[in-house]
Structure formats: structure tokens, C-alpha cells
Amino acid sequence: MNICKGNPDTLTTTGERTEGPLPAAATRNACKLCTPLGAAMVFKGVRGCLPFLHGSQGCATYIRRYMISHFREPVDIASSSFSEDDAIFGGAKNFAQGVDNVIHQYAPELIGVATTCLSETIGDNMLGMIKTYQDKHCGDGPPLVHVSTPAYTGTHSDGYYSAIRELIKAFAQPTRITQPRMVNILPAMMSCADLRHLREICALYELEATILPDYSSTLEGGSWECYHRISPGGTSLDEISEMATAAATLEIGHTQAVDKDSAGSWLERERGVRCDALGWPIGIRLSDQFFAAMATASNRPMPAILADERGRLVDAYVDAHKYVSGKRAAIFGEPDLVVGLAAFMSEIGVRPVICATGSKVKKWKELLASEIEGGTADVEILSDADHAKLAEAARTLKPDIILGSSKGYPLARELKIPLVRIGFPIHDRIGAQRMLSVGYRGTLELFDRVANALLESRQDDSATGYSYL
């Protein structure tokens, strides 16, 4: 066998290195997923909610299998299973039938409807169809909420934020009441462990939090005695309806901070809930900002337990700084995660030489520049990137480490450098859900993963095989 070795994106059919101008028209190995996936993920974080994709059934099945391979949990997503006729004459009949069947089978508390490219393009009037359905059933049955997610506009990250916003718009009732100890947290696309940690942190500040979405138990639950039609857990509709009573919203993600139509700014504008726009709390600086916002919202100082964690984190930075200092990293993934990671890398002395995302992000360079110390003149900043572009940059800039999803593995293998897995999807390792990366404690765990990956590669690369580093 003469297996062509190397990253398939640079090999010709005969296994030689490709030559000539780089292809630019096609996307080669995308660094993004489609919008309905992001929406489905949010719907999985609402209690009793069944995600429903209006369109072809393949979309639902693909997204299910992709989420299952990351979370290793049941992920049921219904579809209106369009056929050729429905694509021509509209999907109203299938929609009504599909919703009937879903209610009959799953008895959901909410149906989260996301439209795929197909139904968006034929122009199905979703709101009309939902209203017709509900009128016909005299308002019986669960509420339905719609989020528009054509895959040809945006990425999974956009679908994720849109779904949060639509849920809030649909359910956060106007109110005059303010509950001073209530906060809303709108997390970015974090791991289940991250979401659980956010809840723990709120408890430490004696705050009651509505986290939307909260898939920490629906996508990482216990072993079951009986079968659950819909995995237990998630943010309840009651909680969402009370979000307008919160004292503040903590909205995570740099891209959301600059988006006037983000869920948090909508809550502020329409429901009068103050919005704190925060970065992804990775690293000391961004975590400090997050905890400062918690302190303001709760009117409590930092709890001792967190101050201790911060102390241990600083100590860990110091203990290991020589192993990481001066190294160069390539980072890719969801835009907000990339900014958070770039901030973290900068503060431990690792230069983020490549920051790439598959999304098209407004002010992407500025967002990164705001968190990368020492200017970004030597940083390759890529938006709307694919893995081929990312790899091309990496071959030139030769980073020492890659931070990103499992999709970075072929590049890591080619360059013989470690890949620290973070983000989505992680389908070649166990425990993606359990990886903690936010707050001081999460940063500490991530820092250890980064430092140890570098130590391991040094050990593996050494001629003698150090046993004592």
C-alpha cells in the first residue's frame, strides 16, 4: 500500500504536493457549521423543548449525529421531512403533521422551530403557519417559537445567538417588578461543565441566575432507569418569562457586545434590564471582568473561595511560565471563543500568531486587537476562514501549538505539534462536555492542558526521552 501521507488539503491525487495558485472560490474544509445547528443546541438547553427543523430531514439527522458524537447523549431533533412536492408547493401540510406527531410522541413543553435553507428559500411563512396551527388547535398544546436560520447566512454561532434572542423576545414578559438578586446569564457556546460552573459562581455571589440556554444536564446527564422522551434539565419557560425581572443581564461574547440586536441589548432596550457586555471569561483579565460584573450585580465582594482560586491560578502561571513563554499558538473556532483564547494566550506569554474563525465577523480585527497585548501586526487574523486557509497560514508561521476543535487534528499531525481540544466539535476524544475552561478554575484546567501538551511534545520530541522535566 502506498498511502499518501500528509494533510489531504495539499496533496494531489498522486500524493505530490500541490502547486500553483491557491483555490479561492470554493471552501476547502470549512471552519464552521450551519446556523440550524446552533439553534438546535440552544433549544436543547430549554426544559422540555424539542428542536424541530422545518425542511429536509437530512439536516436534522446530520445535526443530530454531529451533536451526539460530541456530547454522547441522545439528541432528538424532529423534521418536517420535506419531499419534492413540499419543496414546490410549500411545507405547511408537513409542518402541521410534523408538529402533531411531535406532540403525540414527545409531549414537549416547547417546540423550537428552526428553518433550514430549503424552507427559507421557498419562502414558507413560518409565523403564519405557527399561528394557523395554534388557532386550529385553540391554543392547546405547547408553544412554538421560530428562529430563522438559513444556512447561507451565517454560521452555527449566529444560529446560536439568534435562537437565544428569539426565545427571549417570545417569552420574556414586560414587567414592573425587579428582583434585585436575579441575574440573567447569556452564555456563549460553552461546554456543559462551563455552564455548571457559571451556576456555581452565581450561588457563591448569592445570586439567582437564569442561564439561557442551559444544556448542562440535557447534554450531559446521568444514566437512566427509564427512558426519558426529552432529557431532563434545561431553562424552564417560567424562568425565561421572568427574565425581564432580573437586575442585570450578563451577556458573554465580544461579538454580542458590538451587536445592537443581541439578546442582551434587546432585553435592555425593550424590557429595561441593564446589560453587561462581557468577554468569554477565559484567563485572568477576562475572568476578573466577569467577576467584577458579578460583584456589581450582587453588591457582594468576591467570595473567598474565588479569591483563593485566583491565587492558585496566578501561582500556576508562575510555576509553568517558562514552559509556555515565547511559544506561538494558532487558534480557531467560534469567534467569541477565539477572542477569549487569544486574550488568555497573550497573558501567559504565548503569542497567538493565527486567530481564525469560519464566521464573517464585524470588526473582527478590532475585537482581537482589544485583547491581544502588544499589537496585532504580526498576527494572521482570518475571518470567513476555512481549514485550508488556516493550514496555509500555519505552514508559514509555524506555531508551536493549536487550540481548537477536533478538526485541527490533520494540521496538528502534519506540523507535528500538539492540539489542545476546545470548542465544537470534539469527536475524537472522550469528555468534551466535561472540559472546564471558564473562570479562574476553568482557566487553571485549560492552562494545565496547554502547558502539559507543550511538555509532552517536548518529551516526545527529545532524542533521549526525558523522564524528568
Next chain:
Amino acid sequence: MNSVNTPSSIRVLEERSGQVWTKGSGKEFSCDKKSAAGSVTQRACAFCGSRVVLYPIADALHIVHGPIGCAVYNWDIRGSLSSGPQLNRNSFSTDLAEKEVIFGGEKKLKASLIELIHYYRPKATFVYSTCIVGLIGDDVEAVCKQVTKETGIDCIQVDSPGFKGTKKSGYQAACEAAYKLVGTGDTSGISPYSINLLGEFNIAGEAWMIRGYFEKIGIQVVSTITGDGRVDDLRRCHGAKLNLVQCSGSMTHLSKLLKDNYGIPMERVSFFGFEDTARAIYTAAEHFGDPELLRRAEELVREEISLYAPKLKQYKKRLKGKKAALYVGGAFKAFSLVLALRALGMKTVLAGTQTGSAEDYEQLKEICDQGTVIVDDSNPLELAKFVLEKDVDLFIGGVKERPIAFKLGVAFCDHNHERKIPLAGFEGMLHFAEEVANSACSPVWKFAPRRQVKALRLPGSDESANQDPGTLASKGGAA
């Protein structure tokens, strides 16, 4: 009440009642239908079917024409190994944006193809049309013709918008596309004892093992379609004297085209389990009617079985009497699995497929035991229902079925495109037994709530805590 239920509280959708059948019930059985809207089918779409079939052709360039999702969920998720080129392991897409959906994507497709062909120098190119392209009406065929003319590389449209029927329609589109290459190559040097192996996808290197068997007894394998596939092999596969079709769902159409236009006979075979593998080898040997060939085939089978059969004993002892459920893509795989499980002393209590035909299911009904439930185009709730009702010990399926089994404390064997262990052939049977035993006999099930004996329950735990008021726990409910 929505979250916890007894198996009997899960009802089969009325419109699907004909697709769930119990042997001995005397009921009618129906299949080959569109999936019911809202039923959370385990099936994918026509596009998926076409990708599954053609993707393993390793020296072709595969580009998905449409918005990004379709391409990205397919990127290198299948094992399908190649012994040489790795071009198929890339995910190329025209990644249509809104303006192309409005104004058409032909220009972008053409530019993409020209660039990619010059850069990667593929032997041929497949262009997959997705839902959107089917809808906006891009003339993909015309672009393909132009590009073929300009580059000299065959550029072939795969007409597979997702909404165009089920996965099976995708198989058909793929066969049509592959067939465009057939007959364009030189057939000189092909032995009178030669075969094509159709519907073997080389997921974990199985095509290599099977090819080895045939070469050993003196039968030339002209092409493996499509596992470890090559464009040039497809071009000359019409020179082979017999087609062995393994995955009949995906390849019946191509073998039919080869039969009608080149007179190549076909035989349906399976390489799963000792029995089926031996039968497949004999089928080919007998076809050529050479006693020497048959003698060598018998010798090979004897050698292989004597090598692996004794090693199976230890697993059989551990697995005897266990109950299995299986839900797989095609029916032919299901038959073989039922037989292989039986060979390990296990009983299949639930068997289902995504795309079986009426003919397939007749055969499946035949080989299953009384009381076995047979399901067509099932969904997670039904599968869970029967796992509980039948108190299954092992589930065989793919990624989407795995969490259903695991949540309920049931062992699992991956028999889909994600597997990394070769399960075909004689050696494969040993791997299969080992794989099944490693899961079914793992000590971890002791801790699964559903399997936990009372003595092992957490001290002070409330037994009813995990139950819905007014309903029984699974075991009680199933009784």
C-alpha cells in the same frame, strides 16, 4: 409526564403502525415509504445517500454545491480507507451565500471547479447538488460539460437534492453518476475469472481482506466499488465477468446497469460471519465452474475457519443466551448480523433497517425467530421502547443509536461507518465477537441504574425518586 415513561407508554405513530411488525403476529407489514413528518427518523436524505456511495472513490474530487452545512457534516466522518490517494478526505463546497442563492451559483461553481481541478489534478470530479441547488435551478449539468471541455477532466453531476426522496434515491443518483465512467477504460488484461466487488466501502480495511481471499484462489478483482475506489477501475469494470453485490441497497442499480448493458451477471453476497463469507467465496468460484478454483476456495475456507473458529469459543461461552437488537442502514447487513449473532449463541429480538425493501424484509422475517420485532424506518422512541420491552443486552447500530443503548444500560456494537475494526470476513468474525463481548460483558453495567441490583443502590436513596408518579419503573412496566 413527558420525561419518564414505561415502554408501553411509548406509542407507535399511527401512520407508522404498518412498519412495526412482530413475527408470529400475522399482521401486514409495509415499508419503502417516505418518513413521517415529525417522527425523528434515523434516516438522512438523498444527498447523504449519494455521498455515502461515491465518497470512497479516493482519486476523484468531490464537491458539494450548496450552502455549507451539507458539506461540513460529511467531512471525513466515514472510515472508508484508501490505500493511496486521500483526496476524498477533503470537504469541498461552493458554500453558497445569500446572493448566490438569489442570483444563482453557476459562476461560483465553475470557478471553484476550474481552480480545484488545476490544484489537485483529480482523475474525475463529482458535483453533488443539494436541496438549494435543486430549488434555484442552477444548470449543474451545463457547468459540468463546460468544465470537462476546458480541463479534460470528467466532471459529473450527482443529482441528489436532499428532498428528492430517501437515502435510496441518493444511491440511485450515485450509481447513475458512477456509471458515466463505466465503459471508458481499456479492459485488456482482465482475466476470464474476474469480478467486481460492489457495495463494499472498506470502512476498516475490509475490502483489502476480501480482495485477498479472491486473489488467493485465483480470481481477479477488477474493481472495488466504491471502497478504496479508483476512477480508472470504474472505467474498466465492465470488463469483469461477475458482479458480487454486498450492500444491495446502494449498488443494485449499478449492477443492473452493468447487467443490462454489458451482460455481467450479479450475485448478492455478504462477507459478514463465517457462513456468509464462505458462501460468497463459493458463489464466485462456482460461477466460473472451474473445479480447481472450487478446490482452492474450499481450502481457503477450511484454513481460515480452522484458524479463527477455535478462538471464538471463549466469546461464545460468555455471550450465550444474550438478547440483541439491531438497527442498521440496509437489510442485507441485518440478515448477516442475525446469523452471526446466532453463531455466537445470541438471539436477535429486534431487527430494523432504514432502507430495506419489501423483498429484503421477507427474507429478514424468514430468518428471525418467533416474537422478533421487525421495524422499518424507526425512530429513537420506538427503539427505546423495544429495548426496554425485550430487555435487550446488546444493541448493534450507528452513532445515532448508541446513546439510546448506553442511557439504558445496554451494551453496544458499532456496525456503521464509524467503526475502526474490520468486522468482515473470517478474521472479522473474531473481531466482531471480541467487540460484542467487550461491551456486553463489561462490568460497568452493574452500575447502570436499570441494571443495578437492590443491594447496590446508593445508601439512603429513594427508589421512587427516578420514577414518574403513577407509572412504573421500566422493568415493572414491561412485565
